[in-house]
Amino acid sequence: MIRSIPLFSFLIVGLLAIAPAAAQQPTGERLASGDGGDREAGLEHGKETRHQTAADEKVGRSGPLIYPVIANHGGVVHLPDAAQQPRTGTKLVVDLTGGGDPAQLNAGVEKLARFLNIYAGAGAKPAAAKIAVVFHGGATLAVLNEDAYTAKFKTASNPNLKLLRQLHDAGVELFVCGQALNGQGGAPDEVADFIDVAVSALTAIVNLQSDGYAYIPLAIATPKPAPAARATSASSADKSVDALNDRNR
Template sequence: MHKTLLVALLPLLALAQPASAQMENFKPGPVFEEFGPIAPVQQSEPVAIDSMFKVSFDVAKAADPDKLNRTIESAARFINMHVAAGVPEQNIRLAIVVHGGASFDLTHQEFFAAHKDGATNASAAAIAQLQEHGVKFYLCGQSAAAHGISNADLLPGVQMSLSAMTAHALLQQQDFTINPF
């Protein structure tokens, strides 16, 4: 009986190990080296080097304590992946629209710590680096109001929008697509 259970579990154990081992394939990218790791991919249809990207990311889930917000890191991965694939960085324009519980991830350290049991806003440095590369950050004003966040509480460069819905609608009018991840 125990032998049968072990035989049944072996395939599951085999699947669990390669996932962590495969993370070794991920390396720092050419633009952001401290975050946004990428893996090389043999593409069936390579991305054309003259591709133009205008993409918005929707962020509602807050970062885990003392960790970089996963969706903000995904934006860095997006840039790293495409630059590594040969797309010039100037052909990539990203906007990050933040609302809900993630709203605090756009606040300066003092405000963040006061509302997160003294935790560090681990997303702040990445946000600053992303902004240096042209990434725009928008905070939903409705979420900000719900969480007691004012413009003075925001990290430098973060823009307050009427709402996340408004920010996405305006970005779509500027030909931005919404990244579903």
């Protein structure tokens, strides 16, 4: 009995030493050659598919700009399935007060074109809307006729007139505050002939709201050019250097 114990131990040790070669195969190699490798490849393929799907969805969501009424201004995206579709019968009074660089198109006037295009073609179907605009504040003089505007601002033309004419021809009512016009050195006979002079912005807006128009404030301003940096003269710079040297002596 005593001799059988060493023999039994020897057999156990031998069995442990003779392990299958596959058990010593590196984990990475087993994954690459077996089911685990296929799983990793599948995960990578899944990631690529998700990324491609996201890219496709992004392309699908961004449609081209369209200009259903006002060409080349106020472009909109057609969203026939979106919530809160434009409604026929809507009435808007836009309180336009933003000014800016007189040599550029007033940014608020550009925005008006977008309002019109939204109701005309951004939704599932065109929606007839009434839009009235009241100019005052910084936007007052944007409505001057060509001669008055160029004389006042020393520009080649009034950059707003062409688009304002398009808006008028599309049915937008245009008013300018008579009080603001007078206060800024303008006169009723200097206003473009298709724009009406109101007694005041106050009366125009209140009257239109009483007629069921929804009030839309619009104070967006056209960026003005940055003022040129003042150059320091050579003599001033020399004096500053001399003063600094005197203090350091």
